Amino acid sequence: MHRSDQEGHLQQMASAGFGAILAPEHAPKLPSLAAIPIEGDPVRREVQLLAVAGRQYSPALDAFIKVARVRDWTSALDKLCRSSAPASNKDNVRKDDAQGAGSLI
Numbered sequence: 001m002h003r004s005d006q007e008g009h010l011q012q013m014a015s016a017g018f019g020a021i022l023a024p025e026h027a028p029k030l031p032s033l034a035a036i037p038i039e040g041d042p043v044r045r046e047v048q049l050l051a052v053a054g055r056q057y058s059p060a061l062d063a064f065i066k067v068a069r070v071r072d073w074t075s076a077l078d079k080l081c082r083s084s085a086p087a088s089n090k091d092n093v094r095k096d097d098a099q100g101a102g103s104l105i
Helices: 008-016 059-072 073-084
Strands: none
Touching: none
16 A cells, blocks of 8 residues: 555555545546545544634634534435435546556546
């Protein structure tokens, strides 16, 4: 496994055939790479909203915190995952050479 803070370095390595990388769907990618969505929900991240108790917030921040607290984030995430799920990974693979050994992102 190789880690880098430079997305470009990782993409160059994948393009050269040194493996695959995981990246957000909307991330820009080299033309030599193909995006293959991961089916299901294999990757999760916990996000927390932290605020100092008792502190007076600006009206905008106060409104944001109130909205964030009442939102059903689990249902929203499930709905998003269902609406963006690919029909099939095979439709997203691009062959980059005669042998069909394409890189992926």
